[in-house]
Amino acid sequence: MTPEQRGAEFDAADPLAGYRERFILPENVIYLDGNSLGALPKDTPETVQRVVEDQWGEGLIRSWNSAGWFDMASRIGGKIAPLIGAAPHEVIVCDSTSVNLFKLIAAALKMRPGRKVVLSEPGNFPTDLYMIAGLEAQGLATRRLAPRETLAEALDGDVALLLLTHVHYKTGAMHDMVALTRAAHAAGALVLWDLSHSTGAMPVDLDGAGADFAVGCGYKYLCGGPGAPAFAYVAERHQAALQQPLTGWFGHAAPFAFSDDYAGAPGIARMQCGTPPVLGLAALEVGVDLIAEIGVGRLYEKSQALSGFFLDCLKAHKVDLELVSPPRSDQRGSQLCFRAPHAHAICQALIARGVIGDFRDPDVLRLGFAPAYLSFADMAAAARHLAEVLASGEWQRAEFNQRAAVT
Numbered sequence: 177m178t179p180e181q182r183g184a185e186f187d188a189a190d191p192l193a194g195y196r197e198r199f200i201l202p203e204n205v206i207y208l209d210g211n212s213l214g215a216l217p218k219d220t221p222e223t224v225q226r227v228v229e230d231q232w233g234e235g236l237i238r239s240w241n242s243a244g245w246f247d248m249a250s251r252i253g254g255k256i257a258p259l260i261g262a263a264p265h266e267v268i269v270c271d272s273t274s275v276n277l278f279k280l281i282a283a284a285l286k287m288r289p290g291r292k293v294v295l296s297e298p299g300n301f302p303t304d305l306y307m308i309a310g311l312e313a314q315g316l317a318t319r320r321l322a323p324r325e326t327l328a329e330a331l332d333g334d335v336a337l338l339l340l341t342h343v344h345y346k347t348g349a350m351h352d353m354v355a356l357t358r359a360a361h362a363a364g365a366l367v368l369w370d371l372s373h374s375t376g377a378m379p380v381d382l383d384g385a386g387a388d389f390a391v392g393c394g395y396k397y398l399c400g401g402p403g404a405p406a407f408a409y410v411a412e413r414h415q416a417a418l419q420q421p422l423t424g425w426f427g428h429a430a431p432f433a434f435s436d437d438y439a440g441a442p443g444i445a446r447m448q449c450g451t452p453p454v455l456g457l458a459a460l461e462v463g464v465d466l467i468a469e470i471g472v473g474r475l476y477e478k479s480q481a482l483s484g485f486f487l488d489c490l491k492a493h494k495v496d497l498e499l500v501s502p503p504r505s506d507q508r509g510s511q512l513c514f515r516a517p518h519a520h521a522i523c524q525a526l527i528a529r530g531v532i533g534d535f536r537d538p539d540v541l542r543l544g545f546a547p548a549y550l551s552f553a554d555m556a557a558a559a560r561h562l563a564e565v566l567a568s569g570e571w572q573r574a575e576f577n578q579r580a581a582v583t
């Protein structure tokens with residue numbers, strides 16, 4: 177059987193196959209970058225248009241109450257909560273992942289007086305490392321990086337917070353959330369998980385793991401649209417004492433009392449800073465509803481099947497690329513990364529054929545398998561394109577060897 181024939185058989189048996197219809201995807205594109213910017217749900221344009229024309233255009237300022245704008249951030253947070261193993265009142269949507277990292281790192285440091293070290297790993301997503309560095313420059317933190325094999329040993333009595341990305345953005349390798357959370361707590365430290373590459377692609381159990389804090393992205397697997405607002409999780413037991421440093425009026429207990437003095441809202445609402453981006457929230461809610469409807473358990477099952485089948489297809493075409501993701505599907509997220517000296521040009525040649533993946537400096541070709549809208553036929557076709565690009569040497573063409581600003 178050819179890979180294409182096997183792909184067609186898998187598609188026929190795939191209980192999620194019908195969900196592809198719920199997304200708008202261009203013809204002749206195989207989209208393997210849903211881990212960077214999720215695809216557009218079919219309902220999003222109409223929903224956003226309704227919010228703009230009816231709620232903004234007609235409702236004007238009244239819509240803060242009548243259309244529920246005021247509570248939108250916590251309402252959508254409550255919908256994200258079951259996807260990450262949290263209670264609805266432990267999650268809120270606000271700001272960007274970067275800003276939420278800043279708020280929660282600072283809050284964690286405040287909860288561990290006498291300790292200043294924020295421990296992470298080299299090669300973590302840049303913004304995570306930069307946010308620690310920013311607090312270090314303010315004199316509030318000391319950044320310590322330890323390779324993942326030595327994290328447990330680096331957890332000494334100076335560590336206030338362990339900050340890790342659950343699924344690595346460049347390799348897809350997944351940390352053992354339960355074990356690392358336990359190790360951090362045993363050392364007296366708190367834990368902040370960045371779930372940007374996990375949320376919406378696989379089940380996560382923050383409460384079950386005993387996690388303290390988490391952040392994550394709205395525009396990747398949650399399909400919230402470019403620059404969608406992010407989310408933040410604070411375990412219930414920490415909410416009363418939480419002091420996040422961006423004490424804007426929307427995190428106030430009574431914003432419309434217009435008091436001169438700050439008093440943080442009880443509960444997760446305290447994570448907010450300024451006025452929430454209503455249009456962005458409206459788009460995000462459509463994506464979150466759709467992912468929740470499909471279910472993260474089923475999505476993860478399919479994502480493992482897709483990536484496994486993709487590797488089988490590469491084998492059938494005798495493609496020999498170095499896999500930098502864990503070969504075992506239960507040890508990785510929803511992506512496969514390959515190291516190749518000309519990864520950037522290979523990626524560009526694939527894009528010219530309509531196979532959109534991405535490149536991560538210096539030599540990684542990253543292919544994401546957003547399970548909500550990809551088919552097994554897509555896997556077979558993408559693998560064939562990759563085999564052809566490599567065998568023909570077409571990646572060597574000059575046009576594929578120039579770099580744009582966003583890679």
Ligand SMILES: *Cc1c(COP(=O)(O)O)cnc(C)c1O
Binds near residue numbers: 275406
């Ligand atoms: C995508 C991503 C981010 C994005 O942060 P922004 O503030 O939205 O730019 C943060 N952390 C990780 C691990 C990511 O993959």
